Amino acid sequence: MKCILIICDGMGDRPSPNYPRTPLEVADTPALDQLAANGAVGILDIIAPGIRPGSDTAHLALFGYDPYIYYKGRGPFEAIGANIPVNPGEVTFRANFATIDSKNVIVDRRAGRVIPHADQFAELLDNLTLPNFPDVKITFVHTIEHRCVLKIQDANLSHEVSDMDPDITGVEVNPCYALSDNPAAKRTAAILNEFFDQSKQILQKSPLNQERAQKNLLLVNSVLSRGAGIVPELEPLTLKYKINAACIAGAPLYKGVAQLVGMSIVDVPEATGTVETNTLAKGRAALQSLVQNDLIFIHIKGTDSASHDGNFPQKVMMLEKIDAMVRLLIDTVDLNETLIAITADHANPVSVQDHTADPVPLAIIGKGILTDEITTFSERACARGGLGRLRGVNLMPILMDLMNKSKKFGA
């Protein structure tokens, strides 16, 4: 038995005065409804009831790892997803090139977002030596647009430090401070603050910035770090369940979490991680990858993006694109040999434009499933389903049990 697990980012939604029916209730999704009608449905509290999940903690939970135990910050997931290896002993940060004024007040958190020579700017900071911390090894790599990964490596570091990026413009850059009494956290914060000062001086002196000034472009004159993290020590699910697993995703974070739990990455050029993504290309890639894998994880980001933008029609359109992919999958696979499961990593109501803690709908179809009487796939319909109300961390064990990949607990 194999399994295709589809996680639609931010799919769960709420009614609102403008839209009394949710995008799932409005969208025309005959394939999703077929999953519900011929399968079993339920709802998932991704972390726990009332707890708002981040995308990182949510995916750890959905892959079966309690994020309260295994989550050690976002940085490493982003790095791994961008093909930057992360090792134990390194503290990894997400970092933005930004524009600040002479008083460290943020003019643009993204230095204009499109930065033609971003790689060259990053090279100026890679392998930087800090005068007060000469033994600390610094790695600084550009990924896309204004985004970079900062890694620091040394014997005595901690990821329990604050974000320097205040997440808004017009205010001063936050100094980095320790989030615990751990002396290593205080030391790491001091390193970050020195890196900020040093990198500012180096960037400001760069001829690349003189060029930008001449062209009237925003200066790339600082680095804002956030999401400090260390790579969690976890048994990959591929080892835990002795399976081969593959990930089909557009955005780096999801590839990062997937790699950490042992999945291989299937590159689908048309999987963009945006609302433009080609869901059918993802579906075809999943069907091909199913030959050599037991578990295929398909991640769809567009539903979340539409919600963050408060764009109800776009979310409906994305759901209908997902439905087309599900149609391809259920019409192609033998449901006696392959399970299909679909859920979300968290709700992101269009009316809220951010992650909320509402439980999300789940449907599982395939051999052995105890079907229920629910025939539509939506937040409300699934709440009445035969699977009841479960936790995110329950999903992977349930799928592995249905696939007959689980070890018995006891004898």
Place this chain on the structure above:
Amino acid sequence: MKCILIICDGMGDRPSPNYPRTPLEVADTPALDQLAANGAVGILDIIAPGIRPGSDTAHLALFGYDPYIYYKGRGPFEAIGANIPVNPGEVTFRANFATIDSKNVIVDRRAGRVIPHADQFAELLDNLTLPNFPDVKITFVHTIEHRCVLKIQDANLSHEVSDMDPDITGVEVNPCYALSDNPAAKRTAAILNEFFDQSKQILQKSPLNQERAQKNLLLVNSVLSRGAGIVPELEPLTLKYKINAACIAGAPLYKGVAQLVGMSIVDVPEATGTVETNTLAKGRAALQSLVQNDLIFIHIKGTDSASHDGNFPQKVMMLEKIDAMVRLLIDTVDLNETLIAITADHANPVSVQDHTADPVPLAIIGKGILTDEITTFSERACARGGLGRLRGVNLMPILMDLMNKSKKFGA
């Protein structure tokens, strides 16, 4: 988004041979049914399935604090609720003035309940110095009727000691003993036993008791302690969620828990904490308090009192009084701006006359709620609701998420 949370003490019930329908199923409650019809319903295991909650542990759970972690005994809640401050390092007890005979056998656990000079009796014991524990500071304060609060303060104390009050008459007063191997618990028990002996001698010598003997009144000649507790260290929910919250309750315990979690107390003279309470006065106070607060907690005690008395018609009457208050609330507030949630702190079936572990009904109405098809508010109807079966400790995070007051876990 704001919230009014109504907790009806002991509201949950069971069918019995005499009453095959529960009080909620019998009572005429159109407003509660409207909550159910236009909102979402479910059931709550206040602590965990099958675990009988006390009122103190139940309220901790409903305010979002796992009582297995945070509950450290009842004494401090009663004291705080009676406006007696409780500090870290103090062990606090509920205490009764009682009448015992020369062999320490209990004649009346309440020394007649109505004790005209109770304050003066209490003054005799306040600041008492114990010969064998001269450094222990004793505070003894009368509250109402036969009830007092005993606090002991010293460097080396524990709340893990037994009740001296055996809760029945005709038996000897229990000696206090340690409930753990902790040496501090043994020491605290020894202090309590010495306090019992010393207070007995002092009370017996009092001219106030000579007066009572002349009037043929029961002597106030001993103090029965119970409910040893220390004040738990918890982050108030007002800080945790950055909200203002207020409590409208009649009985001291509930005010005590509410204050501990950061709520201000709204005094409503007609809120008596009995079946005589004026629920409409409480509702009006809630509406007024809503202007300056994000969360209003209304506690109604009468449902529990009626159950403890085994009085089915009185419980039905109380539910109809609650319904009148809910009518006032839903007809006054803008449900796009204010959530209303109603539940119980535990079941107290009239046929049992004590707390039971049955899950209790829950309804939530307001913007963003995924309504279900349930249209009546009762134990059985709510068991089929869209919220499913949750734990008491889940409620506050769910409400805070709906109010958009939650922090994200992860990024």
